[in-house]
Amino acid sequence: MKCGACNVDARMRDETAINLDPxxxxxxxxxxxxxxxxxxxxxxxxCDACRKPFRLDYIEQPPxxxxxxxxxxxxxxxxxxxxxxxxxxxxxVAGTYVEKGDPVxxxxxxxxTSYLSVEIQQGVVREIPKTEDNHITAEAAAExxxxxxxxxxxxxxxxxxxxxxxxxxxxxxxKGIAKVAHxxxxxxxxxxxYTVGIMPVNGKDLGVDFIIGSGHKSMAAPAPxxxxxxxxxxxxxxxxxxxMEGDLTGRRFGIKEVGILGCSLMGAPIVxxxxxFPTVKERVNHFDEELANSKIVINALASIEGTKxxxxxxxxxxxxxxxxxxxxDVVAQTHKKRGFFLSSALSKKGITGIIPGATxxxxxxxxxxxxxxxxxxxxxxxxxxETNGLTIQ
Amino acid sequence: MKCGACNVDARMRDETAINLDPxxxxxxxxxxxxxxxxxxxxxxxxCDACRKPFRLDYIEQPPxxxxxxxxxxxxxxxxxxxxxxxxxxxxxVAGTYVEKGDPVxxxxxxxxTSYLSVEIQQGVVREIPKTEDNHITAEAAAExxxxxxxxxxxxxxxxxxxxxxxxxxxxxxxKGIAKVAHxxxxxxxxxxxYTVGIMPVNGKDLGVDFIIGSGHKSMAAPAPxxxxxxxxxxxxxxxxxxxMEGDLTGRRFGIKEVGILGCSLMGAPIVxxxxxFPTVKERVNHFDEELANSKIVINALASIEGTKxxxxxxxxxxxxxxxxxxxxDVVAQTHKKRGFFLSSALSKKGITGIIPGATxxxxxxxxxxxxxxxxxxxxxxxxxxETNGLTIQ
Numbered sequence: 001m002k003c004g005a006c007n008v009d010a011r012m013r014d015e016t017a018i019n020l021d022p023x024x025x026x027x028x029x030x031x032x033x034x035x036x037x038x039x040x041x042x043x044x045x046x047c048d049a050c051r052k053p054f055r056l057d058y059i060e061q062p063p064x065x066x067x068x069x070x071x072x073x074x075x076x077x078x079x080x081x082x083x084x085x086x087x088x089x090x091x092x093v094a095g096t097y098v099e100k101g102d103p104v105x106x107x108x109x110x111x112x113t114s115y116l117s118v119e120i121q122q123g124v125v126r127e128i129p130k131t132e133d134n135h136i137t138a139e140a141a142a143e144x145x146x147x148x149x150x151x152x153x154x155x156x157x158x159x160x161x162x163x164x165x166x167x168x169x170x171x172x173x174x175k176g177i178a179k180v181a182h183x184x185x186x187x188x189x190x191x192x193x194y195t196v197g198i199m200p201v202n203g204k205d206l207g208v209d210f211i212i213g214s215g216h217k218s219m220a221a222p223a224p225x226x227x228x229x230x231x232x233x234x235x236x237x238x239x240x241x242x243x244m245e246g247d248l249t250g251r252r253f254g255i256k257e258v259g260i261l262g263c264s265l266m267g268a269p270i271v272x273x274x275x276x277f278p279t280v281k282e283r284v285n286h287f288d289e290e291l292a293n294s295k296i297v298i299n300a301l302a303s304i305e306g307t308k309x310x311x312x313x314x315x316x317x318x319x320x321x322x323x324x325x326x327x328x329d330v331v332a333q334t335h336k337k338r339g340f341f342l343s344s345a346l347s348k349k350g351i352t353g354i355i356p357g358a359t360x361x362x363x364x365x366x367x368x369x370x371x372x373x374x375x376x377x378x379x380x381x382x383x384x385x386e387t388n389g390l391t392i393q
Numbered sequence: 394m395k396c397g398a399c400n401v402d403a404r405m406r407d408e409t410a411i412n413l414d415p416x417x418x419x420x421x422x423x424x425x426x427x428x429x430x431x432x433x434x435x436x437x438x439x440c441d442a443c444r445k446p447f448r449l450d451y452i453e454q455p456p457x458x459x460x461x462x463x464x465x466x467x468x469x470x471x472x473x474x475x476x477x478x479x480x481x482x483x484x485x486v487a488g489t490y491v492e493k494g495d496p497v498x499x500x501x502x503x504x505x506t507s508y509l510s511v512e513i514q515q516g517v518v519r520e521i522p523k524t525e526d527n528h529i530t531a532e533a534a535a536e537x538x539x540x541x542x543x544x545x546x547x548x549x550x551x552x553x554x555x556x557x558x559x560x561x562x563x564x565x566x567x568k569g570i571a572k573v574a575h576x577x578x579x580x581x582x583x584x585x586x587y588t589v590g591i592m593p594v595n596g597k598d599l600g601v602d603f604i605i606g607s608g609h610k611s612m613a614a615p616a617p618x619x620x621x622x623x624x625x626x627x628x629x630x631x632x633x634x635x636x637m638e639g640d641l642t643g644r645r646f647g648i649k650e651v652g653i654l655g656c657s658l659m660g661a662p663i664v665x666x667x668x669x670f671p672t673v674k675e676r677v678n679h680f681d682e683e684l685a686n687s688k689i690v691i692n693a694l695a696s697i698e699g700t701k702x703x704x705x706x707x708x709x710x711x712x713x714x715x716x717x718x719x720x721x722d723v724v725a726q727t728h729k730k731r732g733f734f735l736s737s738a739l740s741k742k743g744i745t746g747i748i749p750g751a752t753x754x755x756x757x758x759x760x761x762x763x764x765x766x767x768x769x770x771x772x773x774x775x776x777x778x779e780t781n782g783l784t785i786q
Contacts, residue, residue: 008425008455008668010432013441024437032401034434037661039403041430043609043616044417048406062401084477084617087654095513099493108639112646116654119637120488127641216436216660223436223660224477224617244512246501248520253505261480261509267609267616268430268661275401 013352018373021353022166022319022363026198026218029272033220036268036275043267053255056263056270057081067274074281075211076202077229081239081257082215082265082273085224086193089212090117090160092228092259093189096238097157098123103148105156105186107136107172109165114191126156128177133312134168136161138176145184155184161208163201164194168311169319169363178207187234193217194319196227197280198367199287209234219280221273225265293374294318294366300378301364305391306330310361318367329359331388345384351377406745411766414746415559415712415756419591419611422665426613429661429668436660446648449656449663450474460667467674468604469595470622474632474650475608475658475666478617479586482605483510483553485621485652486582489631490550491516496541498549498579500529500565502558507584519549521570526705527561529554531569538577548577554601556594557587561704562712562756571600580627586610587712589620590673591760592680602627612673614666618658686767687711687759693771694757698784699723703754711760722752724781738777744770 049061057068072080083089100122108127159181178188187209196213203211215225242253256262306326335341339357442454450461465473476482491514501520552574571581580602589606608618635646649655699719728734736749
């Protein structure tokens with residue numbers, strides 16, 4: 001099937017298979033988002049009822065104004081805005097606080113976009129090292145703040161911390177780290193791209209200054225979409241309105257916000273995010289069921305001799321990093337399909353989302369499965385292992 | 394109709410009426426974009442086949458790689474990237490060239506996002522004044538460059554020029570302005586949000602350094618989407634790859650581009666843009682028909698005594714600014730519906746997209762109509778005028 005003359009195949013990944021893709025599963029659209037997107041797909045659709053003062057977060061129909069208020073409250077923050085992807089939220093916060101040569105502390109397990117958002121400002125990244133068991137700790141943060149003060153003569157302008165990192169899916173001590181940072185008045189950017197929309201998140205409890213979430217990663221919304229929420233204290237800074245004035249015309253631009261370039265997210269992504277929001281708000285309360293499903297799959301994988309779970313254990317998140325160098329990769333050495341035997345065997349059983357050919361270190365995300373699907377995935381991995389002569393412990 | 398529990402009404406604007414909205418008409422999705430969006434609506438859908446070196450513009454299925462090459466060629470530029478809206482393209486170019494306190498020249502009819510993209514960099518805007526007949530000229534640009542040199546001791550870091558501005562829909566002498574700017578080695582940013590996807594645009598002919606287009610304004614693509622294209626000379630600067638390195642981990646981030654924060658546009662917007670592209674490439678060759686339709690509507694409006702066409706005439710674009718203070722607004726003074734009589738009367742005849750209540754200065758965009766629809770809109774305006782006692786000349 002092609003969409004007319006445009007040479008784009010129809011995508012059927014989640015319709016025809018169980019998807020384990022580490023980055024895709026939390027972003028799959030709800031039926032409500034899909035419907036909303038079809039109806040509101042034109043880019044400027046949400047501008048139909050835009051009236052003075054002409055800003056996205058003031059639009060009442062569709063109820064974008066309420067959505068902004070609801071999201072902030074849901075996250076335990078004072079204010080929220082939408083952004084075209086979490087990375088644009090990082091950019092907005094860095095753009096507010098970081099000037100050329102300024103130091104910024106980033107947890108060493110952070111996504112590359114955290115680093116790039118500092119590079120864009122010509123800031124200088126200093127990393128908070130991970131522990132041997134792949135955690136970012138308050139102790140390490142405290143040490144590195146002191147290091148920065150020694151090196152730069154001032155504390156870092158910002159501190160980025162992932163609640164759950166993308167590499168291991170490990171959970172880090174955000175509360176402890178924020179407490180340390182605040183002793184030096186360093187604003188804390190909470191990277192919640194694997195948590196906001198997946199598990200309950202409350203910025204007040206965590207004591208962070210900014211929360212950034214991803215619509216397409218974890219809020220069942222179309223890309224590019226995300227949330228940037230701030231405390232009351234920081235909202236005036238990160239959501240500051242334009243002071244620009246035309247030198248000849250005297251033109252001014254009202255209450256448009258500088259960091260967000262006026263209006264951030266129109267059409268499908270914001271209406272999709274809005275339409276999924278009731279489901280998302282509800283689903284975070286059932287994360288224990290997601291963890292239980294994850295446990296079924298991960299325990300099965302762990303029982304294959306030679307397999308190591310590289311993530312913290314027991315798991316606190318459905319994203320898990322594994323090392324199968326001692327199991328599936330041993331098979332790959334002599335299999336006629338080489339490393340592709342695993343993805344091929346999974347595919348035949350209707351399981352997708354793992355990088356084809358990967359048999360050494362890889363990631364899996366079980367989010368959004370039913371119990372039955374989790375059992376099926378677990379059984380399938382065991383079956384593939386047994387068929388290929390691996391021992392189940 | 395609601396989309397489930399989400400409190401979002403279905404939008405029917407373009408299904409049930411002829412839409413004259415100044416900003417919406419060039420962005421309405423093609424059937425191909427709609428189909429592609431339904432199939433590829435999940436945010437990370439296009440990442441299914443992302444392989445090393447892991448960058449959006451290298452993905453071959455869907456054919457994003459070819460799309461990037463084709464767009465650049467179509468615009469007469471060396472390279473192109475997608476951006477989440479034209480404003481993010483402005484930000485990316487400004488972020489490359491403008492540091493705190495640096496002067497930037499902007500045509501005085503520019504959109505507020507041009508100004509904000511400089512404010513974000515803490516740059517200083519100097520405006521190129523418009524002529525009495527609302528044009529930005531090469532002569533005025535030359536004068537202002539000299540003014541900037543006098544004031545700052547150096548030429549502007551950038552010059553922004555709209556080919557067709559959003560206020561009047563007037564066409565400006567980009568070629569002449571670029572020629573002047575290049576005598577001072579000032580890079581020229583061509584704002585094509587009302588032209589790219591609407592009429593033929595060739596950066597080589599125009600002699601500009603950057604072309605920025607809007608997907609949701611003029612390329613029949615979902616929001617937020619846009620194109621940033623550059624000459625070979627400028628591509629290395631604006632699309633520079635990351636040099637960032639983790640100070641403890643030594644982590645580096647390959648060929649990710651700084652200004653675009655790695656990957657810019659996933660899911661629905663890019664696949665929608667791709668799916669509409671064959672139609673868009675074809676439709677720019679028929680802009681004369683669009684202008685002919687526009688002429689029918691604008692001539693009818695101009696024939697209502699007291700109405701002024703504020704845009705240049707004859708029209709070179711389908712976006713037109715009118716002043717009906719001497720016609721429809723006279724009616725509004727005594728009509729029981731006040732200024733709302735006009736939008737209300739249009740609405741009854743199945744015409745929408747004009748700000749309700751506006752009877753003084755307002756804009757109309759006839760893009761995308763059939764001849765029959767243009768005649769119907771023209772007749773309807775005349776009928777409303779006559780019904781309300783206005784004279785047709």
